[in-house]
Amino acid sequence: MFRNFVKVFEPVKNHLVRAVAGNGASTEVAGSVYEKNCVSKEQQLTDALKKAMPGITYISVQDISGGCGAMFEISVEAKEFVGLNRVKQHRLVTDSLKNEIAEMHGIRIHTTPAATQ
Known part of the structure; x- marks a missing residue:
């Protein structure tokens, strides 16, 4: 009986293995999700800041x-901060x-x- 139960789920198992390994028809969806999850939180924050402030000359996240991703230290040097006080600079980042x-x-x-310059 257990063998019959396992045989019923064999196609599902094969589909999941193909999706994770990247060998099936669903590789585009699985690949994009996998790639998104592989991007570190530091890189996500860096990309978001660069997108919002194109005048960034230095950034460190x-x-x-x-390692749990609950607290970050961000250092930013940007042209957008020229003429702004520190509170307004931080507000741009937040x-x-x-x-x-x-x-x-x-x-x-x-x-x-x-x-x-």
Whole structure:
């Protein structure tokens, strides 16, 4: 009886193995989800900041929570900060990361205006 039960789920098992291994018809969907999950949280935060502030000249994002992704330290140097006080600079960063910050326990932000030439 157990063998019959296992035989019933064999096609499902094969489909899942193909999807994970990347050998089936569903590789596009599984591949994109897999690739999205492989991107580190640091890289996601960096990409979000670069998208929101194209004038960034330096950026550093570090997970300071021991690897669980609950707390990050972000250092940013950007042209967008020129002429703004520190509170407004930090507000630009937090507004850019509003969705990501909702999932965090804490964040440390260090901002510097980029030197204009």
